[in-house]
Amino acid sequence: MNAIARWEHFPHQADVGVRGLGATLTQAFEQAALALTAVITDIADVAAEKMICLSCEAPDDELLFVDWLNVLIYEMVTRNMLFSRFEVHVEGGHLTAKVWGEALDVARHHPAVEIKGATYTSLKVAKQPDGVWLAQCVVDV
Amino acid sequence: MDLALFERKSEFEWHIRPFGRMRVPGVIFASETLLREMDAKVYEQVANVAMLPGIVEASWAMPDAHWGYGFPIGGVAAFDADAGGVVSAGGVGFDISCGVRTLHTGLRLADIEAVKMRLADALYHEIPAGMGSTGGIRLDATQMDAMLRGGARWAVERGYGTAADLERIEEGGCMHGADPTKVSDQAKKRQRDEMGTLGSGNHYLEIQQVTDVYAPEIAAAFGVQAGDIVVSIHCGSRGLGHQIGTEFLKQMVIAAPGYGIALPDRELACAPIASPLGQDYLGAMRAGINCALANRQMLTHLTRQVFAQVLPQAQLPLLYDVSHNTCKVEEHTVDGRIRKLYVHRKGATRAFGPEHPDLPVALKKSGQPVLIGGSMGTASYILAGTEQGMRLAFGSACHGAGRAMSRHQALRNWSGRKVVDDLAGHGILIRSPSMRGVAEEAPGAYKDVGAVVDAADQAGLARKVARVKPLICIKG
Numbered sequence: 001m002n003a004i005a006r007w008e009h010f011p012h013q014a015d016v017g018v019r020g021l022g023a024t025l026t027q028a029f030e031q032a033a034l035a036l037t038a039v040i041t042d043i044a045d046v047a048a049e050k051m052i053c054l055s056c057e058a059p060d061d062e063l064l065f066v067d068w069l070n071v072l073i074y075e076m077v078t079r080n081m082l083f084s085r086f087e088v089h090v091e092g093g094h095l096t097a098k099v100w101g102e103a104l105d106v107a108r109h110h111p112a113v114e115i116k117g118a119t120y121t122s123l124k125v126a127k128q129p130d131g132v133w134l135a136q137c138v139v140d141v
Numbered sequence: 142m143d144l145a146l147f148e149r150k151s152e153f154e155w156h157i158r159p160f161g162r163m164r165v166p167g168v169i170f171a172s173e174t175l176l177r178e179m180d181a182k183v184y185e186q187v188a189n190v191a192m193l194p195g196i197v198e199a200s201w202a203m204p205d206a207h208w209g210y211g212f213p214i215g216g217v218a219a220f221d222a223d224a225g226g227v228v229s230a231g232g233v234g235f236d237i238s239c240g241v242r243t244l245h246t247g248l249r250l251a252d253i254e255a256v257k258m259r260l261a262d263a264l265y266h267e268i269p270a271g272m273g274s275t276g277g278i279r280l281d282a283t284q285m286d287a288m289l290r291g292g293a294r295w296a297v298e299r300g301y302g303t304a305a306d307l308e309r310i311e312e313g314g315c316m317h318g319a320d321p322t323k324v325s326d327q328a329k330k331r332q333r334d335e336m337g338t339l340g341s342g343n344h345y346l347e348i349q350q351v352t353d354v355y356a357p358e359i360a361a362a363f364g365v366q367a368g369d370i371v372v373s374i375h376c377g378s379r380g381l382g383h384q385i386g387t388e389f390l391k392q393m394v395i396a397a398p399g400y401g402i403a404l405p406d407r408e409l410a411c412a413p414i415a416s417p418l419g420q421d422y423l424g425a426m427r428a429g430i431n432c433a434l435a436n437r438q439m440l441t442h443l444t445r446q447v448f449a450q451v452l453p454q455a456q457l458p459l460l461y462d463v464s465h466n467t468c469k470v471e472e473h474t475v476d477g478r479i480r481k482l483y484v485h486r487k488g489a490t491r492a493f494g495p496e497h498p499d500l501p502v503a504l505k506k507s508g509q510p511v512l513i514g515g516s517m518g519t520a521s522y523i524l525a526g527t528e529q530g531m532r533l534a535f536g537s538a539c540h541g542a543g544r545a546m547s548r549h550q551a552l553r554n555w556s557g558r559k560v561v562d563d564l565a566g567h568g569i570l571i572r573s574p575s576m577r578g579v580a581e582e583a584p585g586a587y588k589d590v591g592a593v594v595d596a597a598d599q600a601g602l603a604r605k606v607a608r609v610k611p612l613i614c615i616k617g
Contacts, residue, residue: 011547013180013208040272059395070387077380078330080273104273111272112577113548114341114617116235116383119210120394120407140210140235140383141342141548 004132007035010122012138017122018069019136025061025125028135029068030086033099036069036118037083039139040076041109046084048100057094061125065135068095069118073139077114080104116140142179153204153600154533157184162405163191169202170534170600175592182208183215189405190218194413195226197482198475203489203539204596205588210234211408214488217537219473221482222414227402228422229411230393232485234466235386237429239344239377241512242310242437242462243523246448246455248370250350253612256451257570260348261613263447265572268346268440269338270617274574276337276439285329288336289321289381292431293462296438302445302459306438308501310462311491314438316431320424324381325388328425331380332432337439341578341617343514343541344376346440348613349521355605359525362507363460365607372457373521373609374440375514377466378433385429389422414483423468430467437462460523461510465490465540473535484535492526492538492603511603513594514541517571517614518564518584522594522605529601538603542590551586552577560584564614573616582616 005027010017016039020032037043056071058064068088076082083101104111121138128134147155147169155176157167167187169176183206190212191200197219206215211231220226253260269276280288288295293314294307307314339346351369354360365371378385393410396418397403402411412419441459448455468485475482493500493509500509508526515521519542530536546554557576560583564571573579591608598605 009549011549013547014214014544016548058391063391063394067391073387074327074331074384106271106273106574110575110577111341112575112581114272116342117387117390119235120390120410121210123407138210 007031017138025133026088028133029088032135033086040111046082047102048085049102051100055096065125066118113141165191165199168199171204172596180208183213186213192405195220195224201534205539205543205593207543212487216487217489219482219484227411228414228419230389231408231410235383236377237382238433238464239466240464241375241514243460244372244457246370260451261570271341271574275334286321289428292434293438296435301439301442306459309459316427319427319431323421323424324428328381328384331384335379339617340376346615347373347611349609352610353608359507359606378429381432382429385425463512488540489537490540493536494526494528494531511538515590516587521609523607524603539597542587545588546586548581551581555580555583570613
C-alpha cells in the first residue's frame with residue numbers, strides 16, 4: 001500500500017498548498033508533513049537523527065489536520081529544527097506522533113521561507129472514491 | 142473576473158448587490174483591467190464577509206485584492222458592537238500588524254554610491270533575516286509582557302529610537318487595550334528569540350531612492366523630494382502574531398455555532414465583540430500589534446547603527462509607520478451619524494484624511510502617509526489619505542502589489558542567482574540567505590504595483606504623492 005503514499009504541493013496565489021495522500025488517514029497526515037518541510041527546504045537534506053514526541057487534539061479530522069501542521073510549525077520554530085520522518089497515530093480526535101529531524105543549518109538547508117501557520121483554506125481530509133486518503137490545506141508563508 | 146457580476150457605480154467602483162445572506166453590498170475599487178484580472182475568489186470572499194453579523198455599510202476590497210483566507214487580502218470591513226458585530230481572527234490574519242515604515246536619511250544618491258556595496262553587506266550582517274535567525278536580545282517573561290503592553294514606546298524607553306519616532310507611528314507607537322495575559326505561553330515562547338528580526342517571504346528592508354513626486358505640496362509636508370534616499374522596512378509581529386492568529390482562529394471556529402453564527406467559510410472565524418472570546422482576542426491581537434510596532438522600532442535602531450558606521454552624516458528620522466493587518470476601533474460617519482466601529486483591514490492600509498484627530502500636527506494638513514510596498518526590484522509608493530477616502534471605505538487604501546503567480550510557478554520561471562544578477566545589472570543589490578526564496582519572490586511574480594496605486598489614486602481612496610525605487614534589498 002506504500003505505493004500510493006506520496007505528497008505534493010498545489011498552487012495558491014499568495015501562498016502554497018500542502019497535500020498528503022496515503023492508504024490511511026494517518027499516512028496522508030504523514031505525507032502532508034513531508035510536503036510541509038518541502039515548502040522550506042529539500043527533504044533529502046534533512047537528517048532524521050533526533051526524535052521528539054508531539055500530540056494535539058481537535059473535534060474533527062479536518063481541524064485535527066490543521067492542528068497537526070500547526071504543532072509541527074510551532075516545534076520547528078521553537079526548537080529551530082526541520083523534520084523529515086513522521087509516525088502518526090490518531091484515536092478519537094487525539095493525535096500522537098513521533099517525528100524525526102535535525103537542527104536547522106541555514107548554510108546547508110537554505111530555508112526558502114518560514115511558515116506562519118496552516119489555514120482552513122482548501123482544507124480537506126477525506127477518503128476518496130478510489131480508496132486513497134487525502135489531507136490538504138493552504139499554509140501561510 | 143466576470144464584469145457582468147457587478148453594478149458599476151463609477152469608473153473605479155464596482156458593486157455587488159446583496160444576495161442570499163449578504164447584509165450589506167460588496168464593493169471592489171479597481172480599474173476595469175485590474176478587476177478583469179482579479180481572482181474570481183475575491184468576489185466570493187467579499188460576498189462572504191458581507192454575511193457576517195453587525196457589518197456596517199459595505200464589505201470592501203481594495204485595488205490589490207486577491208484570494209486570501211476568509212477575507213480577501215485587500216479586504217476592509219467594519220462592525221458595530223451594539224448591533225451584534227463581530228471581531229474576526231481571520232479578518233486580521235496571521236501576521237498581525239504587518240506593516241511598512243519609511244525613514245528619511247537626508248542623503249542623495251551621490252552620497253551612497255561609493256559605499257553602496259559596503260552598506261548592503263553591513264545591513265545584511267546586522268539585520269537578522271530569514272528562517273532560524275534570532276534577534277540580539279531574549280526577553281524574559283516580565284520584559285515580554287512589558288513589550289506587549291508598550292509596543293514601540295517600550296522599545297524607545299529601552300533606547301531603541303527617540304520619542305520623536307512615536308508620533309510618526311499609528312496609535313503613537315502604543316496600541317491601547319493590549320492584554321498580555323490573553324497571549325498564550327506558546328505565542329510568547331515563539332517570540333522569545335525573534336525580537337528585532339525581519340522574517341521571510343515578502344518581508345524586506347530596502348534602501349530606496351525617490352524617483353518621482355506627484356503632489357509637491359504633500360511631499361513637502363512629508364519631507365520628501367525627488368532624489369532623496371529613504372529606508373523602508375516591511376515586516377510584522379513575527380512568531381507571536383502567527384501563534385495568536387493560529388490559536389484564536391481555531392477557538393473561534395469551534396465557538397461560532399454556540400454564538401449562533403453560521404460561518405460561510407471556516408476561515409472567517411469570528412466571535413461577537415461583546416463576548417468573552419471576542420474580548421480575549423482583542424486583548425491578544427492588540428498585544429500582537431504592539432509586538433509588531435516594537436519589532437519595527439528595533440529594526441529601525443539596527444538600521445541607524447549601520448548608517449552611523451557607514452554614513453555617519455546621515456540622520457534617519459521616521460517619516461511614518463503603517464500597519465496593514467489590523468482591527469481597530471474608530472469613529473466614522475454613517476448616514477450622518479458618528480458611530481464607533483471595529484474596522485478590520487486585512488492587507489489594507491489605514492488612510493486617514495486631512496484634519497483627522499489621530500494625525501500628528503505636522504501631518505494634519507496633508508493627511509496620513511500611506512506607504513505601499515513593492516516587491517524586490519519594483520517601485521514602492523507613498524500616498525496620502527484623503528477626505529474622499531474617509532467616505533469611500535472608512536479611510537482605507539491598498540497595501541501592495543499582490544502576487545500574480547504562485548511560488549511554485551515562480552520557481553519554474555526563475556533561478557534565484559539569475560534574479561540577483563539581473564537586478565544587479567539594474568543597480569539593485571539583493572542580499573538574502575536563500576536563493577530559492579529570492580526566486581519565489583522574483584519581481585515578475587508580482588502584479589504591477591503602479592496600476593494598483595493609480596487605481597487607488599483615481600478612485601479617491603488615497604492620493605499619489607511619490608514613487609521610490611529600490612537600490613538595496615535585504616530579503617529574509
